[in-house]
Every structure is written in structure tokens, then in C-alpha cells.
Amino acid sequence: MKLFAEKGYDSTSIADILQAAKVNSGSLYHHFDTKQGVLLAVLEAYRDGIESMLIAPAWKGVDDPIERLWALLERYRQLLKMTECAYGCPIGSLALEIHEPDPPVRTLLTANFDRWTDFIEECFKTTAKRFPKKTDFRSLARFVLTTMEGGVMLSRTYRTLDAFDSAVAELKNYISLLQQIAMNPKRKKRS
Amino acid sequence: MKLFAEKGYDSTSIADILQAAKVNSGSLYHHFDTKQGVLLAVLEAYRDGIESMLIAPAWKGVDDPIERLWALLERYRQLLKMTECAYGCPIGSLALEIHEPDPPVRTLLTANFDRWTDFIEECFKTTAKRFPKKTDFRSLARFVLTTMEGGVMLSRTYRTLDAFDSAVAELKNYISLLQQIAMNPKRKKRS
DNA sequence: GTCTATATACGGATAGAC
DNA sequence: GTCTATCCGTATATAGAC
Numbered sequence A, B: 001m002k003l004f005a006e007k008g009y010d011s012t013s014i015a016d017i018l019q020a021a022k023v024n025s026g027s028l029y030h031h032f033d034t035k036q037g038v039l040l041a042v043l044e045a046y047r048d049g050i051e052s053m054l055i056a057p058a059w060k061g062v063d064d065p066i067e068r069l070w071a072l073l074e075r076y077r078q079l080l081k082m083t084e085c086a087y088g089c090p091i092g093s094l095a096l097e098i099h100e101p102d103p104p105v106r107t108l109l110t111a112n113f114d115r116w117t118d119f120i121e122e123c124f125k126t127t128a129k130r131f132p133k134k135t136d137f138r139s140l141a142r143f144v145l146t147t148m149e150g151g152v153m154l155s156r157t158y159r160t161l162d163a164f165d166s167a168v169a170e171l172k173n174y175i176s177l178l179q180q181i182a183m184n185p186k187r188k189k190r191s
Numbered sequence C: 001g002t003c004t005a006t007a008t009a010c011g012g013a014t015a016g017a018c
Numbered sequence D: 001g002t003c004t005a006t007c008c009g010t011a012t013a014t015a016g017a018c
Helices: A002-007 A014-021 A025-031 A035-059 A065-082 A090-097 A103-126 A137-158 A162-183 B002-007 B014-021 B025-031 B035-059 B065-082 B090-097 B103-126 B137-158 B162-183
Strands: none
Touching: A002 A014, A002 A090, A014 A025, A035 A065, A035 A090, A035 A103, A065 A103, A065 A137, A065 A162, A090 A103, A090 A137, A090 B090, A090 B137, A103 A137, A103 B137, A137 A162, A137 B090, A137 B103, A137 B137, A137 B162, A162 B137, A162 B162, B002 B014, B002 B090, B014 B025, B035 B065, B035 B090, B035 B103, B065 B103, B065 B137, B065 B162, B090 B103, B090 B137, B103 B137, B137 B162
């Protein structure tokens, strides 16, 4: 997980993995058929650990569902900051690096995105009353993911937190406006 | 440009380039010092051609500055659709693929993003009156880029246009809400 | 199940004739 | 400026002893 997140999939050699894990080639190939097998295992670990490794720590002590959105995004911000904007979302990096992913790889990438989106969608659904009636919470949850991934991409490229921060600020403003028009129904509804 | 867009940088071998260009190794290395030299030339070509190759075709026959936003995004949608969601934004792909870009590469990546953002920002500025007074148009323009890149990433991963389409729909809704509160100043301003 | 040694292929890059 | 031939490192993966 560490190597793929930091160096990417292609740039991580089997030799790198052996060295980091302090094992030898024979051991690795006893447990995994190919390098892609290692990738699949890593993606499964992310998928299975998303709640315990990512969501739970991010939401500890945060009860309001909408505040939980920002708490989760804050988590990514911290990772960016800690690494001087070198690493953001490991799943997103792999998703774009692997241009023609074999079906099992793609399935695991989407499974990761789906689970992430599930948690966000749940936040919206439990606060559905705060939003306009016709709000599509699935779409909105995916939009949070979109904003995070896009913001991470730009921040990694610029090596500055600005892009990520301003993306989150715009998203907050959007969510805030949605809540305002729900309280104060004025005219047009969501598309 | 074609190969890096389709296969990525690492996965494109010099041999691939030679075959596609129908030249031999000696010729290529007479004009470029290394493979990275080819990448730099490609990124320069994107940067220098952004107006003629991307913006001008997208905005042909579209006069309203805000409509131009959607026309540009539509351009990316077409590319996704044509390639069955395999290729989206070549700059974004390269930005995430190259984890530790050498300074010259990073400079050219950001130059590409900057120019893109410039065109969008200009759209907002010429319609400044439609938006709340304190709107940060640079931030908003970057947010359009963020949304596009994030949407492209998700659509490429899912191999479906849904993620891209819903991201654009949410963005449209946001821009629309901003214009509504500008016309109908109610309460809170932008952060 | 882990070790060492190695097969085999392909990568980027170079040499030197023309 | 382009050609052919090739160097040399490193990549993934395997073989077979222990």
C-alpha cells in the first residue's frame, strides 16, 4: 500500500516490494501469482479497511452529518500537507495511472469509490430535511468525491494546498446555498 | 501526444513512438535528448495549442460566456464518449501518473492548468454583474477545472458518463444558484 | 513456506556508417 | 539528419534446493 501510494504502480518494482517487506522473491510469488495480484490485494485492503482506517478516524468526535463531510475532506488535506502535496488519494492515483485496467482491477477501483460515496450519501440522507425536496443525494455525494479527487489532483500538481482549499470552499458554499434555499424556498428547484 | 494520451507516459515505449512516427531511434535522439524531452515537447504543444486546438473549436458559435463553460465541458464529454470513457484530459492523466515530476515537467503541467483556468476566469469576469459582489472568480474558475478533472477521473474509472454528467449538473446548479442570489440578495454572502 | 540463483524480455539510450 | 545494430541495465517471473 505504501509503495503504490508513494511511487505508483508501474514505478514500484517487485524488488522495491521485496526490500520493503524484507522477504525474497520466492516468498512473494508463493503468495501472489503476479505483480497485479499484489495490486488486487492492496485494493481489497483499501476497500475492506475504508471504515476502520479512513472513515472512523475522520469522524471521531464529529456528530453532525454535514460536518462529517468536511471532517473527511480535512483528512485528505492533512495527508496532502504532511507529504508536501506529493500524495493525496491513493485510489485516485491508481485509477488514472492504470490506463487500461483489467476488469478485476477496475472492479476494485469502482468498489472503493462506491463505498466512499455510500458513506457520504448516508450523511446527506440523514439530513435530508435540510435540503431541497428533489435533491439527488447520490449525485451530490459523488460530487463531493469528484471535488476531492479534482482538488487533490490540482494540489499535487501545483504542490500547494490552494487548489484543494478553494475547491472545498466552493463546495461548502454550494452545500450552504442548497440548505438556504431549502429553508427559504424561493424559485427554481434542483435539476 | 496521441500515445501519451492513450497509453500514458510510462507505458509508452520509445519503440512505440518510433513505430507511430515511422522514424528510427537515431532520428528521435537527434532531436530529443531523452524520453522526458519528448514529454516536455508534448506538454509545450498542449500549452501553446490550447486556444487553437481546444478553446476556439469549443466556443465556435457560442457567445454567452457562461454558455462557454458548458461548451468547453461538453468538449471533454465528447472525448470521453468517443473513446468509451477511456481517455479524458491528457494533462490530468499525466499530472497524476508522474508522481515525482522533475521541475520542468511540473512547470509545464501547471502552465497548462493555468491557461485553462485563465480562459474560464475571463468568462466569469465578463459576466461579473450576474454574480454576488464578493465572488472570487479565480477560485470559481479553478473549481470548474477541479470538477472537470474529478468528473473525468470517475467516468474513466467507471467507464460510464454518469459521473461526469452528474458532476457537471451539480456545477451548473451551483453556478445557477450563485446567479439567483445575486439577482435576489437574500442573506449570506460567499465565504 | 522461504531461500538463492537465474531465465528471459524489454526498457532507454548510444555508436558509427551513410 | 537518418539509418542499422547493439549496449547495458532493470523488469517480472521462475527453478529448484532447503
